[in-house]
Amino acid sequence: MQQDFKYIYQLYLDGSFSKAAENLYLTQPALSIAIQKIEATMGMPLFDRSKRPLKLTQAGEIYIQAIKKMQDLEYDLDQQINDIQQLNTGTIRLGGSHYLNAYILPQILSGFSKEYPGIRFEIIEESSDVLSDMLSERKIDLTFSCNPVFMKDFERYEIFYDHILLAVPKSHPINQKVFHAALTPWDVVHKKHLKQSCPDVPFEKFRELEYILLTPGNNLYDRALGFFQEAGFEPMVKLQLSQLATAYHLAANDFAATFISDRMIRNTEVPLLFYKINSDLAKRLFYILLPNRNYTSFAVKRFIQYFLLNVQPAGSG
Numbered sequence: 001m002q003q004d005f006k007y008i009y010q011l012y013l014d015g016s017f018s019k020a021a022e023n024l025y026l027t028q029p030a031l032s033i034a035i036q037k038i039e040a041t042m043g044m045p046l047f048d049r050s051k052r053p054l055k056l057t058q059a060g061e062i063y064i065q066a067i068k069k070m071q072d073l074e075y076d077l078d079q080q081i082n083d084i085q086q087l088n089t090g091t092i093r094l095g096g097s098h099y100l101n102a103y104i105l106p107q108i109l110s111g112f113s114k115e116y117p118g119i120r121f122e123i124i125e126e127s128s129d130v131l132s133d134m135l136s137e138r139k140i141d142l143t144f145s146c147n148p149v150f151m152k153d154f155e156r157y158e159i160f161y162d163h164i165l166l167a168v169p170k171s172h173p174i175n176q177k178v179f180h181a182a183l184t185p186w187d188v189v190h191k192k193h194l195k196q197s198c199p200d201v202p203f204e205k206f207r208e209l210e211y212i213l214l215t216p217g218n219n220l221y222d223r224a225l226g227f228f229q230e231a232g233f234e235p236m237v238k239l240q241l242s243q244l245a246t247a248y249h250l251a252a253n254d255f256a257a258t259f260i261s262d263r264m265i266r267n268t269e270v271p272l273l274f275y276k277i278n279s280d281l282a283k284r285l286f287y288i289l290l291p292n293r294n295y296t297s298f299a300v301k302r303f304i305q306y307f308l309l310n311v312q313p314a315g316s317g
Contacts, residue, residue: 004034004038005067005070006024007020007024007031007034007035007038008035008038008046008060008063008064008067009064009067010023010024011031011035011047011054012056012060012064014053015052015053015054016052016053016054017031017032017035017054035047042059044057044059045057045059045060046059046060046063047060068137068138071138090118090119090120090297090298090299091119091120091121091122091299092119092120092121092122092141092142092297092299092300092303093121093122093124093139093140093141093142094121094122094123094124094140094141094142094143095123095124095125095126095131095134095135095140095142095143095144096123096124096125096131096143096144097125097126097127097128097131097144097218097244098125098242098243098244098245099244099245099261099264100144101123101125102245103245103261103263103264104144104160104263104311105123107310108306108307108310108311109121111306111310112302112303112306112307115306116299116302116306119299119302119303124139124140127215127217127218127242128143128145128147128150128217128218128219129150129217130217131143131145132145132147132150132289135154135289135290135291136153136291138291141290141291141297141300142288142289142290142300142303142304143288143289144159144286144287144288144289145219145286145287145289146162146219146284146285146286146287147219147222150289151287151289153292154289154290154291154292155289155290155291155292155296156287156288156289156290157287157288157290157304157308158285158286158287159286159287159288159307159308159311160285160286160311161283161284161285161286162261162262162263162283162284162286163193163194163261163262163282163283163284164220164223164259164260164261164262164277164281164282164283164284165183165188165193165259165260165261165262165265165274165275165276165277165282166203166206166257166258166259166260166274166275166277167248167251167252167257167258167259167260167272167273167274168206168209168251168257168272168273168274168275169251169252169254169255169256169257169271169272170271170272170273171254171271172209172254172257174205174206174208174209175273177205178201178205178275180199181199181200181201181275181276182273182274182275183198183273183274183275183276184268184273184274185265185267185268185269185270185272185274186268187274188262188265188274189265189266189268191262193262193274193276198276199276200275200276200277200278201275201276201278202231202278203227203228203230203231203277203278203279204231204232204233206231206257206275207231207233209235209236209256209257210236210237210238210256210257211224211235211236211237211238211256211257211258212237212238212239212240212241212247212250212251212255212256212257212258213235213237213239213240213247213258213259214240214241214242214243214244214247215240215241215242218242218244219284220244220259220261223259223281223282223284224259226279226281227259227277227279227281227282230279230281238255238256239255239256244260244261244264245264247259247260248260248264251272252270252271252272254271260274261284288304288307
């Protein structure tokens with residue numbers, strides 16, 4: 001990227017001349033003079049210097065969008081040249097939530113790496129809304145989502161379903177009231193909850209429970225609010241946290257009830273009982289999402305193909 005563009009973009013990222021100058025290995029006066037020369041050539045300011053941190057002017061926003069387009073073209077060019085020069089090599093910048101990274105991807109990544117040892121991964125772990133922004137800005141090559149709001153702007157591929165269950169500590173008295181619908185961990189592992197004959201319980205029966213919920217920005221937080229809204233009650237929230245796995249382990253240690261993906265249930269001895277939720281929100285279809293672009297690298301194409309062949313098909317469940 002041309003030097004002027006690098007100066008402008010770094011100042012946009014950092015929002016201050018001192019930080020940008022430090023990251024560019026320049027003195028602050030040198031950077032300030034360089035930016036002033038660019039603005040003089042354009043005949044208008046790119047930054048509103050009355051704001052802290054610095055804010056883009058309308059002209060600055062147009063300038064930054066142009067820089068981002070050039071970055072995208074440069075990245076695509078690098079990918080194409082790499083594919084020509086080094087077939088079966090490359091880097092995949094993959095973004096996933098802790099749930100995907102811990103429970104879905106390990107087996108996939110291990111098998112893929114054995115088949116394509118020259119392809120390496122950079123894995124970023126964030127909430128789904130942060131990952132959507134990163135994909136839009138092409139800071140990652142792909143991510144995963146079951147949120148239709150995030151999908152509309154991206155190229156996408158169906159990959160798998162999961163099902164949300166209510167997890168209740170085994171010792172809680174409510175289990176005696178709804179015992180006919182309780183599912184053991186063994187039942188879930190053997191997919192009893194997917195059968196039409198599996199009973200569910202009207203969710204309002206669980207009004208008395210205390211709940212562990214995820215924090216806003218997580219898809220399961222939005223779905224949990226939907227469950228409560230459909231059942232017509234406000235939950236007693238004992239704790240909110242960012243990681244689904246932490247909620248699972250806390251529930252298993254008799255802390256409170258929570259919502260769990262069926263794909264997380266692997267230990268048939270965990271001291272929890274599970275309940276099927278009668279709601280369309282309880283079934284999630286996950287997609288691989290790619291930024292809309294003219295070129296997709298060999299490495300990303302091969303990863304998608306491998307994923308589709310080695311995960312339970314999207315149509316099942």
